[in-house]
Amino acid sequence: MSSTSVDTMPAARILGCTAESSAPTRPVRPAPACGRTPARRWCLAPFQPGGSSMSHAHPASPTATQARAESIGYLALTYVGKRLPLQVRQSGAGHFIGTADDNGPVSRESVEYFRSYEAAEQALSTGRWQQRLHP
Numbered sequence: 001m002s003s004t005s006v007d008t009m010p011a012a013r014i015l016g017c018t019a020e021s022s023a024p025t026r027p028v029r030p031a032p033a034c035g036r037t038p039a040r041r042w043c044l045a046p047f048q049p050g051g052s053s054m055s056h057a058h059p060a061s062p063t064a065t066q067a068r069a070e071s072i073g074y075l076a077l078t079y080v081g082k083r084l085p086l087q088v089r090q091s092g093a094g095h096f097i098g099t100a101d102d103n104g105p106v107s108r109e110s111v112e113y114f115r116s117y118e119a120a121e122q123a124l125s126t127g128r129w130q131q132r133l134h135p
Contacts, residue, residue, distance in 0.1 A: 064089035064131045071098035075107040075135055082106060088120040097129055108132065 067074035094113035
């Protein structure tokens with residue numbers, strides 16, 4: 001199993017929460033080495049330096065459009081507080097646009113999965129991809 005743990009992420013975790021108008025979600029993290037998904041589901045509250053992480057995104061946080069214009073991960077910044085560059089990443093489902101730091105994957109930013117690295121790279125360079133708004 002990966003040494004990266006959800007517990008190191010600076011976001012509030014609420015077991016089995018049902019956020020307003022959304023179903024419970026799992027935090028952004030690598031899949032377990034055994035290929036199984038954890039049975040528990042978590043909701044993440046946006047990261048807020050020096051404040052409660054139980055409310056909506058910090059007013060100083062950029063919008064998804066601003067983050068995309070700067071080519072940084074909106075979800076990584078909003079939920080983990082890290083300003084990370086967008087890059088093509090790969091998972092078992094295919095290639096996607098996301099972020100990573102020295103410890104490994106941080107966020108999957110694109111809604112789409114792409115069949116090849118080249119297709120994902122072209123989508124990233126042309127802006128023809130859809131930003132995920134929630135982890």
